[in-house]
Amino acid sequence: MPEARPAAFAGQKIVIVGAGLAGTLCAIMLxxxxxxxxxxxRQTFDPKDDxxxxxxxxxxxxxxxxxxxxxxxxxxxxxxxxxAITGRTCHEGLGSTFxxxxxxxxxxxxxxxxxxxxxxxxxxAAEHEGIAIRFGxxxxxxxxxxxxxxxxxxxxxxxxxxxGDADFVIGADGVHSAVRRLIHRGERADFTQRYLDWNYREIxxxxxxxxxxxxxxxxxxxxxxxxxxxxxxxLPNPDGSFTGNFxxxxxxxxxFAAIGLVGEMFxxxxxxxxxxxxxxxxxxxxxxxxxxxxxxxxxxxHGDRFVLLGDAxxxxxxxxxxxxxxxxxxVLELVSCLERFPRSERARAFEAYQSARKPHTDAxxxxxIENFDExxxxxxxxxxxxxxxxxxxxxxxxxxxxxxxxxxxSHSLEGYRTAIDACARRDRLLRWFGFxxxxxxxxxxxxxxxxxxxxxxxxxxxxxxLARRRAVAAAHVEAEALLPGDPSSERPA
Amino acid sequence: MPEARPAAFAGQKIVIVGAGLAGTLCAIMLxxxxxxxxxxxRQTFDPKDDxxxxxxxxxxxxxxxxxxxxxxxxxxxxxxxxxAITGRTCHEGLGSTFxxxxxxxxxxxxxxxxxxxxxxxxxxAAEHEGIAIRFGxxxxxxxxxxxxxxxxxxxxxxxxxxxGDADFVIGADGVHSAVRRLIHRGERADFTQRYLDWNYREIxxxxxxxxxxxxxxxxxxxxxxxxxxxxxxxLPNPDGSFTGNFxxxxxxxxxFAAIGLVGEMFxxxxxxxxxxxxxxxxxxxxxxxxxxxxxxxxxxxHGDRFVLLGDAxxxxxxxxxxxxxxxxxxVLELVSCLERFPRSERARAFEAYQSARKPHTDAxxxxxIENFDExxxxxxxxxxxxxxxxxxxxxxxxxxxxxxxxxxxSHSLEGYRTAIDACARRDRLLRWFGFxxxxxxxxxxxxxxxxxxxxxxxxxxxxxxLARRRAVAAAHVEAEALLPGDPSSERPA
Numbered sequence: 001m002p003e004a005r006p007a008a009f010a011g012q013k014i015v016i017v018g019a020g021l022a023g024t025l026c027a028i029m030l031x032x033x034x035x036x037x038x039x040x041x042r043q044t045f046d047p048k049d050d051x052x053x054x055x056x057x058x059x060x061x062x063x064x065x066x067x068x069x070x071x072x073x074x075x076x077x078x079x080x081x082x083x084a085i086t087g088r089t090c091h092e093g094l095g096s097t098f099x100x101x102x103x104x105x106x107x108x109x110x111x112x113x114x115x116x117x118x119x120x121x122x123x124x125a126a127e128h129e130g131i132a133i134r135f136g137x138x139x140x141x142x143x144x145x146x147x148x149x150x151x152x153x154x155x156x157x158x159x160x161x162x163x164g165d166a167d168f169v170i171g172a173d174g175v176h177s178a179v180r181r182l183i184h185r186g187e188r189a190d191f192t193q194r195y196l197d198w199n200y201r202e203i204x205x206x207x208x209x210x211x212x213x214x215x216x217x218x219x220x221x222x223x224x225x226x227x228x229x230x231x232x233x234x235l236p237n238p239d240g241s242f243t244g245n246f247x248x249x250x251x252x253x254x255x256f257a258a259i260g261l262v263g264e265m266f267x268x269x270x271x272x273x274x275x276x277x278x279x280x281x282x283x284x285x286x287x288x289x290x291x292x293x294x295x296x297x298x299x300x301x302h303g304d305r306f307v308l309l310g311d312a313x314x315x316x317x318x319x320x321x322x323x324x325x326x327x328x329x330x331v332l333e334l335v336s337c338l339e340r341f342p343r344s345e346r347a348r349a350f351e352a353y354q355s356a357r358k359p360h361t362d363a364x365x366x367x368x369i370e371n372f373d374e375x376x377x378x379x380x381x382x383x384x385x386x387x388x389x390x391x392x393x394x395x396x397x398x399x400x401x402x403x404x405x406x407x408x409x410s411h412s413l414e415g416y417r418t419a420i421d422a423c424a425r426r427d428r429l430l431r432w433f434g435f436x437x438x439x440x441x442x443x444x445x446x447x448x449x450x451x452x453x454x455x456x457x458x459x460x461x462x463x464x465x466l467a468r469r470r471a472v473a474a475a476h477v478e479a480e481a482l483l484p485g486d487p488s489s490e491r492p493a
Numbered sequence: 494m495p496e497a498r499p500a501a502f503a504g505q506k507i508v509i510v511g512a513g514l515a516g517t518l519c520a521i522m523l524x525x526x527x528x529x530x531x532x533x534x535r536q537t538f539d540p541k542d543d544x545x546x547x548x549x550x551x552x553x554x555x556x557x558x559x560x561x562x563x564x565x566x567x568x569x570x571x572x573x574x575x576x577a578i579t580g581r582t583c584h585e586g587l588g589s590t591f592x593x594x595x596x597x598x599x600x601x602x603x604x605x606x607x608x609x610x611x612x613x614x615x616x617x618a619a620e621h622e623g624i625a626i627r628f629g630x631x632x633x634x635x636x637x638x639x640x641x642x643x644x645x646x647x648x649x650x651x652x653x654x655x656x657g658d659a660d661f662v663i664g665a666d667g668v669h670s671a672v673r674r675l676i677h678r679g680e681r682a683d684f685t686q687r688y689l690d691w692n693y694r695e696i697x698x699x700x701x702x703x704x705x706x707x708x709x710x711x712x713x714x715x716x717x718x719x720x721x722x723x724x725x726x727x728l729p730n731p732d733g734s735f736t737g738n739f740x741x742x743x744x745x746x747x748x749f750a751a752i753g754l755v756g757e758m759f760x761x762x763x764x765x766x767x768x769x770x771x772x773x774x775x776x777x778x779x780x781x782x783x784x785x786x787x788x789x790x791x792x793x794x795h796g797d798r799f800v801l802l803g804d805a806x807x808x809x810x811x812x813x814x815x816x817x818x819x820x821x822x823x824v825l826e827l828v829s830c831l832e833r834f835p836r837s838e839r840a841r842a843f844e845a846y847q848s849a850r851k852p853h854t855d856a857x858x859x860x861x862i863e864n865f866d867e868x869x870x871x872x873x874x875x876x877x878x879x880x881x882x883x884x885x886x887x888x889x890x891x892x893x894x895x896x897x898x899x900x901x902x903s904h905s906l907e908g909y910r911t912a913i914d915a916c917a918r919r920d921r922l923l924r925w926f927g928f929x930x931x932x933x934x935x936x937x938x939x940x941x942x943x944x945x946x947x948x949x950x951x952x953x954x955x956x957x958x959l960a961r962r963r964a965v966a967a968a969h970v971e972a973e974a975l976l977p978g979d980p981s982s983e984r985p986a
Binding site for chain 2: 176181185186187188189190191192193194195199250291
């Protein structure tokens with residue numbers, strides 16, 4: 001990313017539809033380069049609003065998001081709203097196991113409430129004299145040729161207004177983008193929207209009574225409860241609470257109407273969470289369900305007047321923690337393309353931006369769905385576990401040559417597609433050198449050890465519990481893979 | 494389809510968004526059963542409007558469409574606006590070959606301008622006292638819970654109005670349905686929209702000077718010019734003209750900007766059309782391109798208040814001539830489901846309607862894309878040609894037992910999915926009985942005959958031309974397959 005060039009956008013007016021994460025960051029970067037920016041946002045902004053019932057997965061800032069916020073000079077203030085996450089804790093029954101992202105907990109993601117990061121970005125934007133934000137206005141229509149927008153207030157009957165003097169418009173209005181719909185109207189634009197067969201409901205795990213250390217689980221950890229068809233995540237908040245997400249098959253949506261059904265299941269599968277949230281069932285019942293859409297579209301811009309950004313261009317499911325990080329990479333790429341081409345060739349800049357980003361955003365969308373399947377159910381299969389073990393072994397032997405995929409995704413700035421392809425090539429090569437034999441040997445060893453243990457100890461109760469614990473540990477040992485020298489990794493505060 | 498039951502919808506008010514083919518037919522059938530129907534249509538209606546630049550493929554009424562219009566008692570008046578199509582004419586160079594749908598031209602499709610059929614349906618609807626039509630109004634918003642609609646006039650600044658007293662709303666507002674978008678908002682609804690890599694432009698072939706017989710090609714035929722990547726269709730109109738559709742790869746869209754390029758190519762590939770339309774290039778240049786979208790969505794209704802119909806639910810490409818026919822089948826199914834369930838269970842009626850129709854509309858969408866590939870390029874491959882020949886042979890030997898797929902699609906009322914599955918099962922069975930050997934023997938025979946011909950006649954010019962003619966004939970001989978007793982087939986007037 002080049003240094004901010006104050007003149008690059010001087011004299012230009014840019015309208016951004018949507019004051020979410022991507023739109024606000026983009027506004028800041030454009031204003032830093034001389035543009036006048038006007039943001040149109042449908043919602044009204046209340047810094048105290050916790051955005052619950054809106055968008056409830058906490059965000060995790062990884063290397064990519066950090067690099068983008070550093071480029072905009074706002075990382076320090078955003079970082080102050082986050083909490084360092086140095087590993088994952090896997091909960092099985094009443095026990096739990098921690099797996100560090102690095103041997104000494106020196107590598108961290110930065111977790112935060114989405115609304116806290118968004119609020120901090122909005123505050124930074126509001127301080128910039130080049131940025132004006134109109135809350136409570138919605139896009140009603142647009143003129144594809146001239147770039148004019150018709151906007152209307154959401155809550156009042158005040159008449160619609162026209163913004164006709166923008167050089168161009170950025171549609172950063174999220175998964176259900178109105179800009180996307182309006183620029184696609186009458187155009188050849190392929191579009192796919194697929195939902196996972198799982199829904200989720202947020203459930204807050206409240207802070208404890210100890211003001212010095214209010215967290216009632218490890219605060220520097222992503223907490224996971226994998227249960228096959230069911231799953232729970234919890235991410236720490238700086239105030240001592242955790243944002244929990246309960247994930248269930250959409251076919252079980254009706255269960256929430258039957259009193260007792262969800263509570264019983266919740267206490268059985270997540271006894272430790274149920275102990276921390278006594279009224280879990282009632283809380284889950286009153287929370288509306290949220291869904292997991294993945295979207296792809298073949299047309300991210302229209303002429304030299306409109307371009308899409310963030311979820312409006314490439315919505316993904318959150319299971320690799322890359323939604324915001326990927327959106328922020330798109331912000332960097334868009335600004336960089338606009339700087340690289342002369343203003344008269346803005347349409348080409350938009351095309352270059354899509355060409356540069358789409359292979360990677362499509363790749364991370366697939367990867368995020370695969371990771372959900374892995375988190376939910378891979379724990380029970382011996383061969384994938386063995387594969388992980390062998391990968392970690394190789395990584396320990398050759399820490400700079402053999403870097404696992406998840407490290408290249410979460411702790412590097414390499415393109416997603418590039419990382420995936422490089423790992424696939426490496427894995428093909430390893431297969432020639434007997435990697436699969438090694439994996440099957442390790443799997444065979446594990447099966448034999450479990451069987452021996454069972455014969456030796458006779459009973460099945462304890463040994464099965466232990467085997468399950470070991471299986472979980474095997475799947476998670478990946479997290480301990482060594483990281484190559486990564487300038488963006490941070491020690492937790 | 495049961496007889497119209499005057500009381501089935503008595504006392505109900507139903508709003509239909511969209512006065513296209515499906516919406517208008519549905520309005521007529523509901524009004525015949527006692528409903529008050531209000532239709533909201535964005536466009537203004539002018540019976541003289543030829544709808545060019547809007548939706549330009551002519552329609553062909555096949556058995557399914559005919560059955561639906563008979564059920565609504567309007568087939569005779571619509572039929573008067575159509576022209577019988579008893580076969581296809583394939584144009585190669587300056588020559589052409591006719592292939593009848595039946596041996597004696599006794600089986601016909603009914604071709605018409607879309608606007609003529611739509612106009613006739615609107616006239617029939619306007620005569621019904623139970624139907625009110627508001628032209629020039631557009632849907633702005635809807636309330637998913639109450640079923641209330643906010644509508645606004647398109648051309649004036651008159652204030653928006655609310656329709657709050659409808660029992661339910663039918664979204665028949667086409668490929669880019671606003672009802673679909675608004676009921677899908679915030680719901681788990683999978684949606685796919687894919688465009689073919691080809692676009693098309695309409696080109697009218699004018700009537701000739703002879704008032705008694707103004708058609709300058711066979712008027713009772715679908716005309717085809719298959720050229721691999723390029724293609725032309727022409728369908729006759731009752732007034733002596735033909736509606737032509739020129740289909741080209743979307744990558745060649747820019748060619749239309751370069752003077753001479755399209756004209757030269759058009760004269761080379763379609764010399765007989767170019768002779769009838771001297772200013773073809775200029776006409777093509779001023780016509781905007783149209784596209785070929787296919788859409789699928791997983792949610793055709795919302796609660797007991799909203800349901801989608803026709804293209805809004807299942808848009809397909811036109812290459813099997815089944816878009817309108819399939820939409821009309823959906824009208825019959827929707828009305829039948831609504832009659833079958835008590836009013837209090839309307840949501841279940843909507844679900845039954847989707848369950849009954851979606852397998853078939855998905856199937857015909859796939860089939861229509863495959864048929865485009867076949868029409869464009871299969872002509873050049875020997876094995877598919879031989880397969881057709883053997884199929885026709887079998888059909889001649891066993892006319893009631895072996896009915897080709899295209900006959901079951903176009904000349905029966907069997908569900909699309911059912912027809913495709915039955916043909917696939919039959920083909921698997923035939924393979925066991927040596928069908929493939931027969932096909933390869935026929936293909937080998939053809940290759941040998943062509944080679945012999947070439948050796949015998951020495952030169953390649955004439956013989957290649959003949960071979961090409963024969964290949965086209967082989968691909969089209971399918972059209973001569975015998976039809977089983979089909980009560981809906983009509984003799985041409």
